[in-house]
Amino acid sequence: xxxxxxxxxxxxxxxxxxxxxxxxxxxxxxxxxxxxxxxxxxxxxxxxxxxxxxxxxxxxxxxxxxxxxxxxxxxxxxxxxxxxxxxxxxxxxxxxxxxxxxxxxxxxxxxxxxxxxxxxxxxxxxxxxxxxxxxxxxxxxxxxxxxxxxxxxxxxxxxxxxxxxxxxxxxxxxxxxxxxxxxxxxxxxxxxxxxxxxxxxxxxxxxxxxxxxxxxxxxxxxxxxxxxxxxxxxxxxxxxxxxxxxxxxxxxxxxxxxxxxxxxxxxxxxxxxxxxxxxxxxxxxxxxxxxxxxxxxxxxxxxxxxxxxxxxxxxxxxxxxxxxxxxxxxxxxxxxxxxxxxxxxxxxxxxxxxxxxxxxxxxxxxxxxxxxxxxxxxxxxxxxxxxxxxxxxxxxx
Amino acid sequence: xxxxxxxxxxxxxxxxxxxxxxxxxxxxxxxxxxxxxxxxxxxxxxxxxxxxxxxxxxxxxxxxxxxxxxxxxxxxxxxxxxxxxxxxxxxxxxxxxxxxxxxxxxxxxxxxxxxxxxxxxxxxxxxxxxxxxxxxxxxxxxxxxxxxxxxxxxxxxxxxxxxxxxxxxxxxxxxxxxxxxxxxxxxxxxxxxxxxxxxxxxxxxxxxxxxxxxxxxxxxxxxxxxxxxxxxxxxxxxxxxxxxxxxxxxxxxxxxxxxxxxxxxxxxxxxxxxxxxxxxxxxxxxxxxxxxxxxxxxxxxxxxxxxxxxxxxxxxxxxxxxxxxxxxxxxxxxxxxxxxxxxxxxxxxxxxxxxxxxxxxxxxxxxxxxxxxxxxxxxxxxxxxxxxxxxxxxxxx
Numbered sequence: 001x002x003x004x005x006x007x008x009x010x011x012x013x014x015x016x017x018x019x020x021x022x023x024x025x026x027x028x029x030x031x032x033x034x035x036x037x038x039x040x041x042x043x044x045x046x047x048x049x050x051x052x053x054x055x056x057x058x059x060x061x062x063x064x065x066x067x068x069x070x071x072x073x074x075x076x077x078x079x080x081x082x083x084x085x086x087x088x089x090x091x092x093x094x095x096x097x098x099x100x101x102x103x104x105x106x107x108x109x110x111x112x113x114x115x116x117x118x119x120x121x122x123x124x125x126x127x128x129x130x131x132x133x134x135x136x137x138x139x140x141x142x143x144x145x146x147x148x149x150x151x152x153x154x155x156x157x158x159x160x161x162x163x164x165x166x167x168x169x170x171x172x173x174x175x176x177x178x179x180x181x182x183x184x185x186x187x188x189x190x191x192x193x194x195x196x197x198x199x200x201x202x203x204x205x206x207x208x209x210x211x212x213x214x215x216x217x218x219x220x221x222x223x224x225x226x227x228x229x230x231x232x233x234x235x236x237x238x239x240x241x242x243x244x245x246x247x248x249x250x251x252x253x254x255x256x257x258x259x260x261x262x263x264x265x266x267x268x269x270x271x272x273x274x275x276x277x278x279x280x281x282x283x284x285x286x287x288x289x290x291x292x293x294x295x296x297x298x299x300x301x302x303x304x305x306x307x308x309x310x311x312x313x314x315x316x317x318x319x320x321x322x323x324x325x326x327x328x329x330x331x332x333x334x335x336x337x338x339x340x341x342x343x344x345x346x347x348x349x350x351x352x353x354x355x356x357x358x359x360x361x362x363x364x365x366x367x368x369x370x371x372x373x374x375x376x377x378x379x380x381x382x383x384x385x386x387x388x389x390x391x392x393x394x395x396x397x
Numbered sequence: 398x399x400x401x402x403x404x405x406x407x408x409x410x411x412x413x414x415x416x417x418x419x420x421x422x423x424x425x426x427x428x429x430x431x432x433x434x435x436x437x438x439x440x441x442x443x444x445x446x447x448x449x450x451x452x453x454x455x456x457x458x459x460x461x462x463x464x465x466x467x468x469x470x471x472x473x474x475x476x477x478x479x480x481x482x483x484x485x486x487x488x489x490x491x492x493x494x495x496x497x498x499x500x501x502x503x504x505x506x507x508x509x510x511x512x513x514x515x516x517x518x519x520x521x522x523x524x525x526x527x528x529x530x531x532x533x534x535x536x537x538x539x540x541x542x543x544x545x546x547x548x549x550x551x552x553x554x555x556x557x558x559x560x561x562x563x564x565x566x567x568x569x570x571x572x573x574x575x576x577x578x579x580x581x582x583x584x585x586x587x588x589x590x591x592x593x594x595x596x597x598x599x600x601x602x603x604x605x606x607x608x609x610x611x612x613x614x615x616x617x618x619x620x621x622x623x624x625x626x627x628x629x630x631x632x633x634x635x636x637x638x639x640x641x642x643x644x645x646x647x648x649x650x651x652x653x654x655x656x657x658x659x660x661x662x663x664x665x666x667x668x669x670x671x672x673x674x675x676x677x678x679x680x681x682x683x684x685x686x687x688x689x690x691x692x693x694x695x696x697x698x699x700x701x702x703x704x705x706x707x708x709x710x711x712x713x714x715x716x717x718x719x720x721x722x723x724x725x726x727x728x729x730x731x732x733x734x735x736x737x738x739x740x741x742x743x744x745x746x747x748x749x750x751x752x753x754x755x756x757x758x759x760x761x762x763x764x765x766x767x768x769x770x771x772x773x774x775x776x777x778x779x780x781x782x783x784x785x786x787x788x789x790x791x792x793x794x
Contacts, residue, residue, distance in 0.1 A: 142670055271668030271680060273539055274691035283668060286689045294671035294680050 009042050011096075017041035018094045018114040019078035019218065024048065024069050025113060027216045028230040031060050033109030041113070048073035081218050088193060088219075090118040101127040106263045107237050112216045116192045119185075119212035121358040126185060126212060129365045130160035131303055132235045132260070134253040135169025135245035136278050143246035143278060146270050147172035148179070150243065153296025155182020158364040158371045159303075160211075162187060162239050164231065165204060167197055169245045169253070178206055181342060181374070183361040185212035187238070189231040190223040210354055214238075232256040240303040241266030243293060247281035254281050261289060266302050268293045323363075326351070330359040331368055331378075339375035406439050408493075414438035415491045415511040416475035416615065421445065421466050422510060424613040425627040428457050430506030438510070445470035478615050485590060485616075487515040498524040503660050504634050509613045513589045516582075516609035518755040523582060523609060526762045527557035528700055529632045529657070531650040532566025532642035533675050540643035540675060543667050544569035545576070547640065550693025552579020555761040555768045556700075557608075559584060559636050561628065562601060564594055566642045566650070575603055578739060578771065580758040582609040584635070586628040587620040607751055611635075629653040637700040638663030640690060644678035651678050658686060663699055665690045720763075723748075727756040728765055728775075736772035 007013075018041045025032040035044045035058055048070050050056040058066060082092055093099045094114040101124045104111045117123060133151055135143055151161045151173040161177040163170040165186035177184035186207050188196065192215040195201045207213055216234065217227065232252060236242055236259035244267070247253040257267040267290040272279030286292050293299050323331065333349035334340060340348075346356040360376055363369040370379045404410075415438045422429040432441045432455055445467050447453040455463060479489055490496045491511040498521045501508045514520060530548055532540055544566045548558045552574040560567040562583035574581035583604050585593065589612040592598045604610055613631065614624065629649060633639055633656035641664070644650040654664040664687040669676030683689050690696050720728065730746035731737060737745075743753040757773055760766040767776045 142672070146671055270671050271676070271683070271689070272671070273669055274543055274667050275539070279668070280691075283689055283691050286668070286683070287695075292668070292680055292683045292689070294677075298684075 007042055007046055009040065014041050015092065015094055015114075016078040016082065017045045019082055019092050020045055020073065020076040021113045022116070022216060023076045023078070023081070023218045023221070024072040026230070027112065027227060028107075028110045028233060030109040032113070033111065034060070036113065037109065045073060045076075084219055085116060085193075088118070090116060090192060092116050093123065099124050101238055103127055103239075104234070104237050107233060110233065111237075112234060114216075116215050116218065117212060118192045118208045119210075119358075120355060121183065121185075121212050122362055123185075123212060123214065125362045125365045126160045126183060127238045129158060129361075130162050130185065130239045131299060132162045132239040132242040132256065133169070133173035133245065134163055134232075134235065134242060134247075134256050135173075136247050136251060136253065137166050137168040137170075138278075139168040139172070139246045140272075140276065140278055142272060142276075143169050144172040147245045148176035150245065150270070150293075150296050150299065151176030151184070152180045152182065154299060155180050155184070156371060156373065157296060157300050158361070159183075159296075159300065160185055160361065160365075162235055164188070164228075164235060165197075165200055165207070165213075167199065171200060171203060173245075174203060174207055174211075178210060181210075181357060183211055183357070185214055185238075187231055187235045188213060188215040188223070189217070189227040191215060191217050191219045191221040193219045194222070196223055210357060228252060229255060233259045236260040236265060237263055239265065241268055241299070243268040243270065243299055244282050244285060244290075245270045246272060246276075246278040247285075248277055249281045249284060251281045254285055257285055257290060266291060268299060268302060270294065323366075323368075326355070327359045327362055330356055331363055334369060334376060334378050336378065339372045339377040341375050345376065404439055404443055406437065411438050412489065412491055412511075413475040413479065414442045416479050416489050417442055417470065417473040418510045419513070419613060420473045420475075420478070420615045420618070421469040423627070424509065424624060425504075425507045425630060427506040429510070430508065431457070433510065434506065442470060442473075481616055482513060482590075485515070487513060487589060489513050490520065496521050498635055500524055500636075501631070501634050504630060507630065508634075509631060511613075513612050513615065514609060515589045515605045516607075516755075517752060518580070518582075518609050519759055520582075520609060520611065522759045522762045523557045523580060524635045526555060526758075527559050527582065527636045528696060529559045529636040529639040529653065530566070530570035530642065531560055531629075531632065531639060531644075531653050532570075533644050533648060533650065534563050534565040534567075535675075536565040536569070536643045537669075537673065537675055539669060539673075540566050541569040544642045545573035547642065547667070547690075547693050547696065548573030548581070549577045549579065551696060552577050552581070553768060553770065554693060554697050555758070556580075556693075556697065557582055557758065557762075559632055561585070561625075561632060562594075562597055562604070562610075564596065568597060568600060570642075571600060571604055571608075575607060578607075578754060580608055580754070582611055582635075584628055584632045585610060585612040585620070586614070586624040588612060588614050588616045588618040590616045591619070593620055607754060625649060626652060630656045633657040633662060634660055636662065638665055638696070640665040640667065640696055641679050641682060641687075642667045643669060643673075643675040644682075645674055646678045646681060648678045651682055654682055654687060663688060665696060665699060667691065720760075720765075723752070724756045724759055727753055728760055731766060731773060731775050733775065736769045736774040738772050742773065 047056045047058055092114055099122055147169045154161050155177040160183040161173050162185045163173040174184045190196050192213045232255050236256050242257045242260040244253045244257050261267045269282040269286045269290050330349050333345045342357050346353045369376050444453045444455055489511055548570040551558050557580040558570050558574040559582045560570040571581045587593050589610045629652050633653050639654045639657040641650045641654050658664045666679040666683045666687045727746050730742045739753050743750045766773050
């Protein structure tokens with residue numbers, strides 16, 4: 001162990017220390033968040049690993065909890081975790097990275113230490129036009145139907161469907177988006193390399209190929225009840241609003257919806273029969289401040305409006321020539337007039353279909369392209385002279 | 398025809414003239430309401446019947462419409478109508494009568510000219526604790542189930558269930574209240590002696606025996622589409638709130654709910670599957686200012702609160718010794734402690750069961766008695782000394 005003065009505090013060292021801390025601290029630990037803000041990740045790890053009691057002060061935590069953290073810190077091997085994630089085609093993003101979604105700052109000291117990711121899309125851009133769709137694991141066929149069709153409708157309108165990959169409503173939501181070649185992201189309560197629930201191995205693989213798998217926990221970490229609950233705040237914070245499809249009283253989905261409300265996002269609920277216990281929680285939510293929605297168009301009307309009312313959240317305008325080369329190539333592959341399928345665009349751009357879908361959604365988030373049913377086209381925008389042009393109407397960060 | 402000076406303007410003459418005008422003017426005619434306010438009913442009838450063109454001016458109406466009114470006025474025979482209604486056990490109440498429900502004043506010039514009634518209960522007292530339950534004629538079994546159980550629950554809590562006696566939700570609501578020996582009132586869009594719809598003859602008979610049949614139209618008058626729509630404003634105005642159970646977009650039930658909102662009453666909706674067109678109108682309502690309700694307790698919580706927030710609407714306190722002799726006898730028949738059935742009360746009071754139920758609901762509205770399941774008891778009230786007593790907690794008009 002080296003002294004404080006000799007510590008490597010480069011961005012690379014900070015990233016590694018944050019990776020280590022995802023293995024040490026539990027998600028949403030606000031005490032840990034304050035340490036990170038005050039001392040930086042490298043210094044927090046140094047103190048947790050320091051054998052000298054006069055150099056390892058970390059204020060506010062019980063000694064018993066610190067003992068547990070020190071034991072975890074002693075065995076953490078962030079370089080190995082980062083290497084394993086990279087080898088598996090994944091990555092680790094931290095606050096300050098270009099891909100870090102700014103919405104998570106709304107969580108304050110409970111914001112994730114970092115996010116482990118699998119999948120090609122840029123999380124920050126996807127999060128700009130995303131909606132959470134969550135609900136009961138043991139849903140009815142009505143709940144599964146509503147989740148599937150609503151997710152498909154949202155995806156068709158260019159929205160990213162975020163959920164938790166659980167059985168029931170979550171799985172239906174992901175599948176609904178995938179079924180129409182749409183964008184979907186799963187936020188897990190375990191390592192992003194884990195298959196949980198067991199029966200969703202195929203689904204998680206498809207999401208990783210066509211969308212994004214997101215998690216606060218390091219590779220191999222198991223889910224626990226509290227991790228499920230704390231995972232919900234990430235779903236709520238990432239998205240513009242949370243739709244609950246079937247939930248009993250005191251269901252975890254209601255936690256997500258209420259977290260969304262506290263964060264200034266929109267909470268929405270899909271009504272069901274008053275005789276169904278699985279709609280009881282949703283109806284309770286709807287008696288509060290939540291909005292009643294029955295299809296994707298109604299969701300978009302609500303979250304779209306909210307986006308328009310809050311343009312500062314999207315940051316400064318991104319000009320066309322600041323696009324990444326990959327995104328620019330896909331944009332150039334679109335015809336000046338008319339629509340085209342993702343397959344055709346892939347042929348024209350000379351790239352893979354999953355890559356193209358991922359870039360098309362990025363371009364959609366930034367206002368460059370629009371989706372028409374199964375096909376895509378350049379965004380048609382009224383410019384200052386009243387002419388319809390293919391220029392982007394809206395910019396992104 | 399006599400001159401203006403010789404006209405009989407006694408209350409009896411005014412009542413007869415109002416009875417005649419229910420046959421002449423259409424319900425909700427605000428122009429007619431202004432004439433009534435300005436000239437009085439006797440003078441309006443005199444002008445409509447006057448052959449001299451210089452003495453029959455009625456401002457604001459097209460001559461063609463006045464022609465129609467004059468033709469109706471010429472054949473109106475209010476004394477015969479009133480006699481027929483009395484012979485059939487009914488009555489005709491007008492503004493200013495002790496039984497006139499003050500809530501109807503909120504309709505302004507569109508308030509009913511008078512109301513034809515069948516049934517024993519006092520309309521004014523029943524209206525104090527009443528809720529409208531309306532919805533689709535071609536309802537699903539889910540809608541019928543919700544209307545029946547909600548009406549039964551409201552009746553068990555001492556509330557009067559008001560509806561329109563139509564097939565579907567309306568009929569289920571009346572039946573649900575009747576099934577638990579509860580209070581229900583039907584507001585018709587035709588004469589209160591008419592059987593409409595045809596298949597509801599038995600139901601209307603039971604309502605007339607156990608509850609109230611209410612209508613603006615004179616004996617024998619037929620329903621028309623516009624009369625159905627205008628009837629809805631009476632349902633909305635009479636009650637503390639309107640609950641819609643299943644309604645398509647643009648359904649008449651939504652008209653009632655929106656009328657309730659405009660009148661400062663509560664609009665409520667029972668959610669259903671988002672996939673059901675018969676819940677589409679309700680969900681539309683719930684996206685607005687209406688409240689979501691799934692059972693009778695939730696309805697009572699909402700309309701009860703509203704009543705407590707607006708005590709002036711119930712007028713000054715009615716002391717026990719101001720009760721009618723019939724109501725006082727039923728009150729005296731209740732035991733000092735414990736509960737008793739309506740049947741037993743009828744035995745003790747020495748009166749009929751329907752009469753007793755009707756008085757018990759009046760007494761309930763006035764705060765003298767409480768309902769416990771199928772039984773009744775004196776209202777137990779915390780008095781100033783902290784003792785539980787049988788004194789009324791709340792007063793009536």
